[in-house]
Amino acid sequence: MIPQVVTSETVAMISPNGMSLPQTDKPQPFHQWQDSLKKHLKAEIKVMAAIQIMCAVMVLSLGIILASVPSNLHFTSVFSVLLKSGYPFIGALFFIVSGILSIVTETKSTKILVDSSLTLNILSVSFAFMGIIIISVSLAGLHPASEQCLQSKELRPTEYHYYQFLDRNECFAAKSVLAGVFSLMLISTMLELGLAVLTAMLWWKQSHSNIPGNVMFLPHSSNNDSNMESKVLCNPSYEEQLVC
Amino acid sequence: MQGQEQTTMAVVPGVAVPSKNSVMTSQMWNEKKEKFLKGEPKVLGVLQVMIAIINLSLGIIILTTLFSELPTSVMLMVPIWGSIMFIVSGSLSIAAGVTPTKCLIVASLTLNTITSVLAATASIMGVVSVAVGSQFPFRYNYTITKGLDVLMLIFNMLEFCLAVSVSAFGCEASCCNSREVLVVLPSNPVETVMAPPMTLQPLLPSEHQGTNVPGNVYKNHPGEIV
Numbered sequence: 001m002i003p004q005v006v007t008s009e010t011v012a013m014i015s016p017n018g019m020s021l022p023q024t025d026k027p028q029p030f031h032q033w034q035d036s037l038k039k040h041l042k043a044e045i046k047v048m049a050a051i052q053i054m055c056a057v058m059v060l061s062l063g064i065i066l067a068s069v070p071s072n073l074h075f076t077s078v079f080s081v082l083l084k085s086g087y088p089f090i091g092a093l094f095f096i097v098s099g100i101l102s103i104v105t106e107t108k109s110t111k112i113l114v115d116s117s118l119t120l121n122i123l124s125v126s127f128a129f130m131g132i133i134i135i136s137v138s139l140a141g142l143h144p145a146s147e148q149c150l151q152s153k154e155l156r157p158t159e160y161h162y163y164q165f166l167d168r169n170e171c172f173a174a175k176s177v178l179a180g181v182f183s184l185m186l187i188s189t190m191l192e193l194g195l196a197v198l199t200a201m202l203w204w205k206q207s208h209s210n211i212p213g214n215v216m217f218l219p220h221s222s223n224n225d226s227n228m229e230s231k232v233l234c235n236p237s238y239e240e241q242l243v244c
Numbered sequence: 245m246q247g248q249e250q251t252t253m254a255v256v257p258g259v260a261v262p263s264k265n266s267v268m269t270s271q272m273w274n275e276k277k278e279k280f281l282k283g284e285p286k287v288l289g290v291l292q293v294m295i296a297i298i299n300l301s302l303g304i305i306i307l308t309t310l311f312s313e314l315p316t317s318v319m320l321m322v323p324i325w326g327s328i329m330f331i332v333s334g335s336l337s338i339a340a341g342v343t344p345t346k347c348l349i350v351a352s353l354t355l356n357t358i359t360s361v362l363a364a365t366a367s368i369m370g371v372v373s374v375a376v377g378s379q380f381p382f383r384y385n386y387t388i389t390k391g392l393d394v395l396m397l398i399f400n401m402l403e404f405c406l407a408v409s410v411s412a413f414g415c416e417a418s419c420c421n422s423r424e425v426l427v428v429l430p431s432n433p434v435e436t437v438m439a440p441p442m443t444l445q446p447l448l449p450s451e452h453q454g455t456n457v458p459g460n461v462y463k464n465h466p467g468e469i470v
Contacts, residue, residue: 046284046287047290050290050291051294054291058298061395064391065392065395068391070387176308177305177306177308177389180304180305181305184302
C-alpha cells in the first residue's frame with residue numbers, strides 16, 4: 001500500500017510542473033524566485049495595508065491640526081501652501097481607500113478589484129511624491145520664518161526684560177514644534193510611498209499572471225476526475241490555484 | 245483513510261494508546277493554533293508597534309516646546325514608558341503570529357494584558373491632561389500642542405482596544421483547555437469520526453512540500469515538547 005500511494009502522489013505532483021515548463025519558456029530558478037517573492041508579498045498584504053491606513057490617518061490628523069492653527073503670525077505662510085494644495089486631506093483619502101481596497105482584494109480577488117487596486121496604488125504613489133516635495137519645501141521655509149519672527153519681536157518697544165525673553169522663546173518653540181510636525185508627516189509620506197510601490201508591483205504581477213493560472217487549472221481538474229484519492233490529496237494546491 | 249492509519253501504525257511500532265494520545269494532543273494544539281491565528285495577531289502586532297512609534301514621536305515633538313507649556317501627560321513622561329511597553333508587546337504579538345508556540349502565545353497574552361492596563365492608565369491621564377490644559381498658554385503654540393495631546397489620547401485608546409483584542413484571542417487559545425478535554429473524553433466514536441479529516445489536513449501540506457511520513461512524525465514530537 002505505502003509505495004503505491006507515494007508513487008501516485010509523485011505522479012500527481014509532477015504533472016503541474018510539466019505543464020507549466022513549456023508554456024512559460026523561462027529558466028526554472030528565475031520562475032521559482034518570482035513565485036516565492038510573490039507568495040511572500042501576498043502573505044504580508046494585510047500588514048502592508050494596515051500600515052498604509054495608519055500612515056494615512058497620521059497625515060490626515062496632522063493636517064487637521066495645522067488647519068486649526070490661528071492664522072496671524074509669520075509661520076502661517078510656511079504651511080499655507082501645504083494646506084492649500086489639499087495634500088493632507090485628498091492624499092490621505094487616496095491612501096485610506098487604496099489600503100481598504102488592498103484588504104478587500106486580498107480576501108476575494110477578481111479582475112475588477114485587482115485592476116482597481118492597482119490603479120489606486122499608482123495614484124497613491126503620485127500623491128506621495130507630490131507630498132514629499134511640498135513638505136520638504138515647507139521644512140526649508142521654517143528657518144527664514146523663524147528669523148522674521150525674531151526680528152518682529154525685537155522691533156517692539158521692550159519695557160520689561162521678562163516679556164522679551166518670553167517672546168523670543170515663543171519663536172523658538174513654534175519653530176521646533178512645526179519642524180517636528182513636518183518631519184512626522186514627511187516620514188509617514190515616505191513610508192506610504194514605499195508601501196504603495198510594493199503593493200502596486202504585487203497587483204501588477206497578479207493581473208499579468210492570470211493566463212498561466214487559468215491554463216494550469218484545466219489539466220488539474222482532469223487529473224481530479226481520473227482519481228478521487230488524488231483529488232483529496234491535492235486539495236490545497238487546488239485551493240491555491242483557485243485563489244490565484 | 246485505512247491506508248493513512250496503516251502507515252501511521254507502521255511508522256510507530258509501539259503501543260496503540262501513545263499514538264492516539266499524540267494524535268489527540270496534535271489535534272487539540274492545531275485547533276488552539278487556528279483559534280489564535282484567526283485573530284490576525286501579526287496585523288494587530290504591527291499596528292501596535294506603529295501606534296507606539298507615533299506616540300513616541302508626538303511625545304518628543306511636544307517635549308521640544310517650553311516647559312511651562314507642557315501638557316500634564318507629557319510632564320509625567322507617559323509617551324516614553326507607554327511606548328516602550330507597546331513596542332515590546334507588539335513585537336511579541338508579531339513573533340507569536342509568525343511562529344505560534346505555546347510559550348510565545350502565553351507570553352504574548354501576559355504582556356498584552358499588562359499593556360491594556362497601561363493603555364487604560366495612559367488614556368485616563370490623557371483625558372485629564374486635555375481637560376486641564378496647560379499653564380501660561382501661548383496663543384500660537386497652544387493650539388498645536390493641544391491638538392497633538394488629543395491625538396495621543398486617541399492613539400492610546402486605540403492601543404487599549406488592540407491589546408484587549410490580542411489578549412482575548414490569546415486567552416481563547418490557551419485558557420479553554422478544560423472544555424476541550426470534557427468534549428473529547430466521553431465519546432470515542434466521535435473522536436474516531438473526527439480523527440481522519442484532522443489527520444488529513446496537516447499531512448497534505450507536508451506531502452505537498454515533499455517531506456516523507458517519518459518527517460511528519462518528527463514534526464509532531466517538537467509540538468509535544470512545547
